[in-house]
Amino acid sequence: MVTKISEGIQISVETFYQSDYSNPQSHEFMFAYRITIENHNNFTVQLLHRNWFIFDSNGEQREVEGEGVVGTQPILQPGEQFQYVSGCNLRTEMGRMQGHYTMLNQNNKLNFEVKIPPFELVAPFKMN
Secondary structure, eight states: OEEEEETTEEEEEEEEEOGGGOBGGGTBEEEEEEEEEEEOSSSOEEEEEEEEEEEETTSOEEEEEEESBTTBOOEEOTTOEEEEEEEEEESSSEEEEEEEEEEEETTTOOEEEEEEEEEEEEOGGGGO
16 A cells, blocks of 8 residues: 655555456556545545546556546545545556645635655566
């Protein structure tokens, strides 16, 4: 698991290779990741926007952005956490993701950026 605290928000990431949804012969590798977002601030926040950078080990890079996560823009009171699972497909058996969330401080109505730590996506057979 990879964890980082940025602007008082803790982001933890766990990754899972999805062999049932992958087809290595066709260069299709599917990964899932579980993100836990925890608010360590003394004010309420709302996740408004996500921005991901996805890297394959063959040098390809893509950017994915959009409102919220998994169809929601969660609100976290101080000390609360929100967890979700999503996925990513790669053309290689190894890759990396990183990015940031745009959050709203509900006290002063200002947006701020929370960094998502870089994390590796690696098919288990590649580690042998």
